[in-house]
Amino acid sequence: MxxxxxxxxxxxxxxxxxxxxxxxxxxxxxxxxKRLPPVVNAWPVFGGLFRFLKGPIVMLRQEYPKLGSVFTLNLLNKNITFLIGPEVSAHFFKASESDLSQQEVYQFNVPTFGPGVVFDVDYSVRQEQFRFFTEALRVNKLKGYVDQMVFEAQEYFSKWGESGEVDLKQELERLIILTASGCLLGDEVRNKLFDDVSALFHDLDNGMQPISVIFPYLPIPAHRRRDQARKKLADIFATIINSRKQSGKCENDMLQCFIDSKYKNGRPTTESEVTGLLIAALFAGQHTSSITSTWTGAYLLCNPKHMAAVINEQKDLVNKHGDNVDHDILSEMNVLYRCIKEALRLHPPLIMLLRSSHSDFTVTTKEGKDYDIPKGHIVATSPAFANRLPHVFKDPDTYDPDRYGPGREEDKAAGAFSYISFGGGRHGCLGEPFAYLQIKAIWSHLLRNFELELVSPFPETDWNAMVVGVKGKVMVRYKRKVLQCS
Known part of the structure; x- marks a missing residue:
């Protein structure tokens, strides 16, 4: 037919x-x-949402051996492409903001930090605000902050008895918020308003829930307390700022640095901006320092070889400088530095770093395979996973501070971005020197003045927290040494 x-x-x-x-x-x-990365097997529509929420590190441990260092996870209507390892991470850390942007992926911070700062402004303004942070953390400023750190440690541990048991995690959290109040927020907060401000920061902190990443304005009780705390903190800081300006009082703290900061066009910072920048600084530093201080202590107390090494270093410094501890002396503590760095390699508080891709780019794996990452993907790397790659670090799950010593330097041997606990490149953590000085000030005091013993099991990791830290208590038995040092 x-x-x-x-x-x-x-x-x-x-x-x-x-x-x-x-x-x-x-x-x-x-x-x-033709060269898209392999895709993680996942359910239709929801993609890898359930696997991701169950734990991104678990997912990475399962998929990396199968898919390699570059792969994509479909997450609802988003594609997240992971770049794992120094060979494929250069673009992630070095790309310009116009190519890989932080702003879109970190919008969930805006209700906490407040309007007009960090991720609520365009890149040019954010760069100027980061300049304010840089100026507040210059060496001449850090030297003054160290004096406050040492003073706070001496005051805090003077209240311990001759012997006893404490939850080291809780003790270090309290000490670090006290130190941060003195160095960052100023005497007005540290001496008069500490309890009030500490409680408000607690509500602000608890307002950062996993659900907040996806729905930062969801009307849940934690978000309502967060918003109320943010408003009260703004009122407190406005009063302090106005008082300083009217009296002409000038302090050596980060608050004063932000008050005195000016944009390139000559405009001074506003009260709202100063408040937001202070909150961002405290969020960035408090968790990292307290978590890393605790892990450092737990590992030292379980490793007699490394504990002996840091104690001997302190004895040498006392013989050389007496009981004095200042910025320059803390900078000489290389053995302690490596012990802190190794704890931070094994337990970086930020387990995921994210960017939004605004242009296509290509990465080449260590096997020589090319992948093209499309515009529109969220690009991710994981310090918690990448810091334990066996081709970068020998026996990666072992606590071995000597891996950074002369002749080994494993963090450099595999190339740039092998060690990424503080990020790197364009968006490396500005507070890294402050964090190391703070942790050194605390542990140099403890090592010189106390005999310590871990009496609870070695702590586990709290993967459920937004900033991944130590799960449960870290009980330590202490005994004050007969001959005290500073």
């Missing part, structure tokens, strides 16, 4: 269209369509 001419035309047109589409796919579609 003859086909109707109209139907024949339709069939012919359909076949021609399919052939044309095949030709276009073969010759005209960019090569990136």
């Amino acid at each position: 003859d086909l109707d001419p109209k139907l024949l035309n339709v069939i012919t047109l359909l076949i021609a269209t399919l052939i044309a589409a095949k030709i276009i796919a073969t010759f005209l579609i960019p090569r990136s369509r």
Whole structure:
């Protein structure tokens, strides 16, 4: 039977269209369509949401051996492409903000930090605000902060008895918020308003829930307390700022640095901006320092070799400088530095770093395979996973501070971005020197003045926290040494 001419035309047109589409796919579609990263097997529609929420590190441990250092996870309507290891991470850390942006992926911080600061402003303004942080953390400023750190440690531990048992995690959290109040927020907060401000920061901190990442304005009780605390903190800081300006009083703290900061066009910072920058600084530093101080102590107390090494270093410094501890002396504590750095490698508080891709780019794996990452993907790397890669660090799950010593330097041997606990590149942590000085000030005092013993089991990791830290108590038995040092 003859086909109707109209139907024949339709069939012919359909076949021609399919052939044309095949030709276009073969010759005209960019090569990136052929070299996309492998995709994690996941449910339709929801993608890898359930696996991701269950724990991204668990997912990475399962998929990295199968898929390699570059792969994509479909997450609802988003694609997250992971770059794991120094060989594929250079673009992540070095790309310009116009290519890989922080702003979109960290919008959940805006209700906490407040309007007009950090991730609520365009990149040019954010760069100027980061300049304020840099100026507040220059060496001449850090030297003054160290005096406060040492004073706070002496005062805090003077209240311990001759012997006893304490939860080291809780003790270090309290000490570090006291130190942060003195160095960052100023005497007005440290001496008069500490309890009030500490409670408000607690509500602000608890307002950062896992659900907040996806729905930062969801009307839940934790978010309502967060918003109320943010408003009360703004009122407190406004009063302090106005008082300082009217009296002409000038202090050596980060608050004063932010008050005195000016943008390139000459505009001074506003009260709202100063408050937001202070909150951002405290959030960035408090968790990292308290968590890393605790892990450092737990590892030292379980490793007699490294404990002996840091104690001997303190004895040498006392013989050289007496009981004095200042910025320059803390800078000489290389053995303690390596012990802190190793604890931070094994337990970085921020387990995921994210960017939003605004342009296509290509990465090459250590096996020489090229992958093209499309514009629109969220790009991620994981310090918690990358810091334990066996081809970068020997026996990666072992606490071994000597791996950073002369002759080994494993963090450099595999190239840039092998060690990423503080990020790196364009967005490396500005507070890294402050954090190391603070932890050194605390542990140099403890090592010089106390005999310590871990009496609870070695702590576990609290993977459920937004900033991943130590789970449960870390009980330590202490005994004050007969001959005290500073």
